[in-house]
Amino acid sequence: MNKHTPHLKTETIVGGVHSSPRHDSAHKHVSGTAVYIDDITEPTGTLHAGLGLSTVAHGILKSVDLTAVRAAPGVVTVLTHEDVPGVNDISPSYMHDDPVLAAGKVEFHGQPIFCVIAETREQARRAARLAKIEYEELPADIDIWDLDVSTHRQVVTPLTLKRGDAAAALASAPRRVTGRMRLGGQDHFYLEGQISLAVPGEDDEVAVYCSTQGPSETQHMVAHALGVPSNAVTIEVRRMGGGFGGKETQANQCAAIAAIAAKKLKRAVKVRLDRDEDMVATGKRHDFAIDYDVGFDDEGRILGIDYTFALRAGFSADLSGPVGDRALFHCDNAYFFPHVHAKSAPLYTNTVSNTAFRGFGGPQGMVGAERVIDEVSFAVGKDPLEIRKLNFYDAMGVDGERNLTPYHQKVEDCIIQRIVAELEESADYAGRRKAIAEFNAKSRIVKRGIALTPVKFGISFTKTESNQAGALVHVYSDGSVHMNHGGTEMGQGLHLKVAQVVAEEFQIDLDRVKITATTTAKVPNTSPTAASSGADLNGMAAQNAARQIKDRLIAFAAESHQVPREKVVFLPNRVRIGDVEMPFDDLIKKAYMARVQLSAAGFYKTPKIHWDRKAGRGHAFYYYAYGAACSEVSIDTLTGEYVVERTDILHDTGRSLNRAIDIGQIEGGFIQGMGWLTTEELWWDGKGRLRTHAPSTYKIPLASDRPKIFNVALTDWSEAYEPTIHRSKAVGEPPLPLGLAVLHALSDAVASVADHKICPRLDAPATPERVLMAIERLKAMQKE
Template sequence: MHKSVITSGARGNARIRGGVATSQKHDSAHKHVTGTASYIDDMPEPEGTLHLGVGFATVAHGIIKSLDLSAVRTAPGVVDVLTWKDVPGENDISPSGMHDDPIFAVDRVQFHGQPVFAVVAKTRDQARRAARLAKIEYEELPGIFSIDNLDPATARQVTTPLTLKRGDARAAIDAAPRRLKGRVKIGGQDHFYLEGQVSLAIPGEDDDILIYCSTQGPSETQHLIAHVLGVPSHAVTVEVRRMGGGFGGKETQANQWAAMAAIAAKKQKRAVKIRLDRDEDMTSTGKRHDFIVDYEVGFDDEGHILGVDFLYVLNAGFSADLSGPVGDRALFHCDNAYFYPAVQARSAPLYTNTVSNTAFRGFGGPQGMVGAERVIEEVAFATGKDPLEIRKLNFYDPMGTDNGRNITPYHQKVEDCIIQRIVAELEQSANYAARRAEIRAFNAKSRYVKRGIALTPVKFGISFTKTESNQAGALVHVYGDGSVHLNHGGTEMGQGLHMKVAQVVAEEFQIDIDCIKITATTTGKVPNTSPTAASSGADLNGMAAQDAARQIKRRLIRFAAEQYQVPEDQIVFLPNRVRVDNQEISFGELVKQAYIGRVQLSAAGFYKTPKIHWDRSKGRGHAFYYFAYGAACAEVSVDVLTGEYQVERADILHDAGRSLNPAIDLGQVEGGFVQGMGWLTTEELVWDDKGRLRTHAPSTYKIPLASDRPKIFNVALTDWSEAYEPTIHRSKAVGEPPFPLAISVLHALSDAVASVADYRICPRLDAPATPERVLMVMERLRRQRG
């Protein structure tokens, strides 16, 4: 297992301080804990800055019959009021190009909390108070607030669904010795980032405008604002130093609020700021999609899956947003780590009168895996076997073998499967078999507390499903004193991306990490950036920064070879110095000499992920560059009288390849697991019969607390794995893959619940498995047991 490695800081030692594969603290960690990290709401506001308050729809679906804003306009401090008529360009911020996501509602509202107008005032308080004075008359229309009773065959879909097919699933199921069908419901999730949606727009000369925005996609925000203002993209600069969390909630959702600020700033020729409060943010921004998964599976008496048919129905909300690719990625992960000899999987992104759901850590992949794991659990109960035995029986071929059991439902070959070794190591280190036997014995004697255990795997595909997003740029400057300025297209939202990319550059130049300055992400330095999403930040931007550093390094080597009249292969970069033949000079001295010699010490790097291709119409392609793997073993205890539970222990072994920074990666695994645990257990989104979100604040929406973490929490990275493909230093992405490790908690709860019926009935426990739901399932099992 990985051990943290912190190298000596003394110059001239065998290794630089802060290169790759060393545990380094987050570059802003000390600022986070001391409160000196500057977020947008901490920035000094330009003199005369105005503030926006938003007027939100108070019905979930209706025609706007009249809009009286006279009281709003005359309220104290109000400078202007904006509606769709004030949009210079197109009143749309749809990321999918469907033109179905207006900034302001025009004549119709489609969800409760949809922006109808915005107030521009001298203070934020004045703007928000004035927004409440609007008189809007609606003709209310029937609304759809849930996908529970919708028929996917006839219900409205917001975008084109996807079908994956390999073999004849229907024939395989019908011919199987045993078969069953069922349904699992999977709830949504609010992003609950610490920093809410916030933007500051500052107008410049001509059409220019500078936007400070908490966005994961600076270039997308830039292009959409240009579209809204009716100006070229070069007139809009978007800058992001850091975000207080994102998790996908700022990939597309930041654009609407930034666009409002930009419109107001251009119209008033003054800086304009908007910051949503928590209730507004939760009510009016998209969330993780809730799903309903219908499944039918054919299998034999041993538990081999022979054929499976999935229908993944997702609640898209009122517009397309990213529901198409989220549904696609759910299907891409309907296999998790399992080979299906014959499979059909379909998506159905359905329209509802709720906020448009969007990207969230895992991007549909975790929902896909929940469907896969439910099928495994069903087969295990039907055959009377340990679910782990069924899991291992159906794994893809191990890396290095090819028995025909390594083709995904989308026809990509799985060439790097290491899940067998990971599961075997975790099974042993977590003492799974003995603990499972102990738990069975305990449950047989315990009347009021039941325990459960589950060990589940993860196989997570790494790449954007949108092929053109698999590219990145970076800019590296080396100054005359040997210090380095680094800028790249990724955004920092607390995940340590900037530190990892800086470590890559430090490794190339063999200089200490504190010689490198990490600067804010800005569209004015690196254009056409991909969103920091899909776990691709370090993969893409690390490679782009490495490319830029290597360009400069090659120039320095050529210069030194000419300057000292030695072959290029006699020039070696050592820690903070360079050996030229039989002498050594400091890195800074070589750079100084190169500057005098008029060597270019700046470079723009670029990277595009190879091998990626995808034909959506055929449901075939090489959708992912590689796969990341992991496994988790969770143990829970459940109070049978109340349904309340505690996660007693979690053991995790995760594959980060040759980790760029083990400390940061371990933190990502721990955080991802706990966040996933919240999604599957406590975080419940509730809309009432009027389409109003009732869980719109910390008082009604329960994220995991420190006290909810596993009492015993053993987390490790594999110390033997490396990326099958030539990724950056053979590392693997670690943002999203750990999240679905928490499925082990859901199945541990299911195991505990099953004990009340002597493990004879599959509990079919839906998510989130709140104490209320756990209690109701136990009661149902008792009735079924008789």
């Protein structure tokens, strides 16, 4: 018996599902011993890259003189688009509009034109500044606010969703409001920026250690750029220092450059962007201009709505098409619209190409929905929470209609009414609203506000083929288990959750399951770790692999002990075979000696998913995750500064695989959403230069910005409507739009200066400056 063999009286396994073991790398994160790409011991002779970036937003490259660059100390070579041996394109779409290195023209300020490869990183970066480039500058479109959606160039075909007759409903509605909202973008601001280390192999082979959320896509893009088949490229990632969607497609450029240089020079090459370069040269969350026209009755019941969601795509398609799609999928949030017409407009601009960001357009759609709720509530003079509850989806349906989304999928698992009712009571919403009104009546300078906002978030990739996953499970002859799957770990605890699933299947302690780096050499054709689907997909695939092995073990044990299969039962760290019990290790040894296969490749594909984009109809999501947040704020009406006094959250994770991990995700998601909607402001000047390109000019939330009182709870009664992995629900993206409660609490506080008679129309991010301007605008309107 080895050190892992438990006493046979043990009745519970340590670390199975529905338990809360700590993150497998938590102690390494806090002690600094976790190995990221930049911590990997560099092979002897490793070279380093420095990017040469465009200094204009739009222009023809008249001449590119790199003589001084090549002559600089330590420089080994300089790469341009002419050095790309395959295809100079890393576009994840069919548009082929995203070059590895610019060729002939540049389309945003900061676009990579060339890459210096030198003995040290400092030498490469210094040399990159010595280039002499002449441009023929062209007109540049930077902001989307004043662009004409009907005529301006769009990077991909937009989407339109419609159900019923929105135009007729608006024309006949007793009341009607139109408006426009500006919604800012967001930088990913992960702790680890974009980085790749490429090590050349023999023949056409190359191994790339890359901070990527999509190893298979990076593999294909690198192969594409090298002009080799995908089997020549291996991508490996043990962990990322944050991803949030920014490493779904944006990792491909650094990986491709590193691989091209490594193969050309036959030496390892590392590309690591610093914070400024990362913020300038890589994509972000899309900012939006949201136009809305809503018709409603005197009670505040929405009758019809027309939306246009214009988004700043940047210079190439990237993922702007599906991001715009998902914004439309969530333009209803938790509300039923009897008649709806909504369209996206992914607009071309001469800015960096925007990309995936936690929520993938869904939060932007929800912002539009909640602005509409605010407009209606002020128009009819009611508490916004009343209007929210009045317009909620009804899972049971009324005449089969109040559960149908704008994309014609039925909401069959709606629990938002119960979540909101429970949070309303536990957070004492009514009592606190009354107390806030009394406080505001007595306080001349400081005003308070409160809001309770819901979340309904669809779970699945809308790209059908992405809803699949693979896994590989080995049981070694000593009873230890090796687990590998196609998902990537970026701090969210995915590896831990999948290991818990495997431990549960074999009924063994979690420390017996080895979690290994994600690599395309073990699990091929992986989907990106995105769309909140990491645990859903990879957990199911790993479970499938474990069950294959378990089935073989059951068959072996039943045959060797001459008992029926149902008499073979896996118990904590042991197996009962008829009337005999033996340690798990002993069964494995015997199975190995009997030549039972102890390895399996698992697979899973999400059922029920189908989507017809052209028709705007389908079953786009496998299920929905729900939540609600109640936030209270205080604002200084003289400066616009504010404090989040308290936040209460009740969130639905189904039967949570790991409550501790899920609560951490909810807390982090809420703070990230709050930051996006309040302090994180991206600003480009008229020349297309990003001026908020460093921590000194871009303000993410600090520990001191968190709510003074922060209560987070999980629903202890819900489980997934569909047979997900152990009936759990996704928790990656759904918590982020809980931050809407802070934006609307600020709006409520601003509205108090005009006695809640005027909708503040507070745009986001609601910086102190924007809050102050809204206060002054309401004061001026009140005087008119």
